[in-house]
Amino acid sequence: MSNAVSALQGEVYKGFATVADVGPSGMIALRGDLGAAKLKGAVKKATGVAVPGMRKAGFAGDNGVCWMSPDELLILCPYESAGDMTTALQEALAGTHHLAANVSDARARIVVSGGDMREVLAKLTPADVSAAAFVPGDFRRSRLAQVPAAFWMADDETVEVVCFRSVARYVFDILKNAAIPGSEAGFMGT
Amino acid sequence: MLILHCPYCGTDADETELAPGGEAHLKRFGPGSQDADFEAYLFARENPMGVHFERWRHANGCGKWFHAARCTTTLEVFGTYSAQTLDPPQEIRDAITAKRPGWRWRDFA
Numbered sequence: 115m116s117n118a119v120s121a122l123q124g125e126v127y128k129g130f131a132t133v134a135d136v137g138p139s140g141m142i143a144l145r146g147d148l149g150a151a152k153l154k155g156a157v158k159k160a161t162g163v164a165v166p167g168m169r170k171a172g173f174a175g176d177n178g179v180c181w182m183s184p185d186e187l188l189i190l191c192p193y194e195s196a197g198d199m200t201t202a203l204q205e206a207l208a209g210t211h212h213l214a215a216n217v218s219d220a221r222a223r224i225v226v227s228g229g230d231m232r233e234v235l236a237k238l239t240p241a242d243v244s245a246a247a248f249v250p251g252d253f254r255r256s257r258l259a260q261v262p263a264a265f266w267m268a269d270d271e272t273v274e275v276v277c278f279r280s281v282a283r284y285v286f287d288i289l290k291n292a293a294i295p296g297s298e299a300g301f302m303g304t
Numbered sequence: 305m306l307i308l309h310c311p312y313c314g315t316d317a318d319e320t321e322l323a324p325g326g327e328a329h330l331k332r333f334g335p336g337s338q339d340a341d342f343e344a345y346l347f348a349r350e351n352p353m354g355v356h357f358e359r360w361r362h363a364n365g366c367g368k369w370f371h372a373a374r375c376t377t378t379l380e381v382f383g384t385y386s387a388q389t390l391d392p393p394q395e396i397r398d399a400i401t402a403k404r405p406g407w408r409w410r411d412f413a
């Protein structure tokens with residue numbers, strides 16, 4: 115058994131906000147009819163979380179379910195649980211048109227925390243991340259500088275970002291650059 | 305900056321989240337069709353000053369394709385709508401008529 119590591123191997127940068135690699139993180143891509151009772155039941159049973167509404171994310175304990183598109187969810191869980199959870203979803207949805215894939219090793223998960231974390235994000239994405247438009251429970255797919263990324267707020271001072279593993283270094287470095295002390299734009303009123 | 309409302313994820317996405325997909329409502333002419341029809345399908349495109357129909361993809365977002373009706377001279381957006389249609393829905397046509405009475409685009413009016 116190989117020793118799984120995240121692309122950034124736990125790197126942390128402390129600027130006016132803290133940027134930190136979460137480390138190996140479980141992620142499952144689930145596609146199917148999000149309105150179907152069978153899928154809703156399977157997701158709830160596997161994760162303990164109900165299928166969220168458009169651009170929302172729900173959490174229960176270590177698990178989370180995020181709305182990616184009208185036919186796709188991103189399931190978050192501990193790295194070690196992803197394999198079994200994927201199998202459980204596949205078994206629960208057998209006979210239904212769906213796709214459940216363990217994408218844990220294809221993605222990176224980075225957390226930006228601190229009172230000014232909205233500033234860091236706002237420098238890199240066209241999405242409205244002001245307190246009026248983006249709060250815990252919301253989920254947004256957009257871009258960070260030149261690459262696609264998705265983000266959600268864990269609490270009022272913490273935002274989590276997922277991106278492709280192949281661009282993990284790029285995303286970490288632009289977040290780090292945006293968090294350099296003295297580069298606060300003061301635009302978000304924090 | 306062009307901002308289009310994505311009908312699939314409800315986001316008002318600016319153009320840096322979007323990928324252009326060219327002219328909308330093209331009818332495909334494939335094997336067995338007349339050469340002139342095939343040529344027109346491949347190459348003949350509208351290039352209007354004014355009302356235009358386009359395909360866009362919310363590439364840095366939910367990933368879905370959708371349609372947009374807008375004005376090429378003012379960048380005014382009349383509306384966006386589902387990709388699962390062969391022609392613009394009535395509310396889009398009405399929105400255009402309200403702003404550009406007498407508009408015409410290919411076979412639509």
Ligand SMILES: [Zn+2]
Pocket residue numbers: 310311312313314315362365366367368
């Ligand atoms: Zn969208």
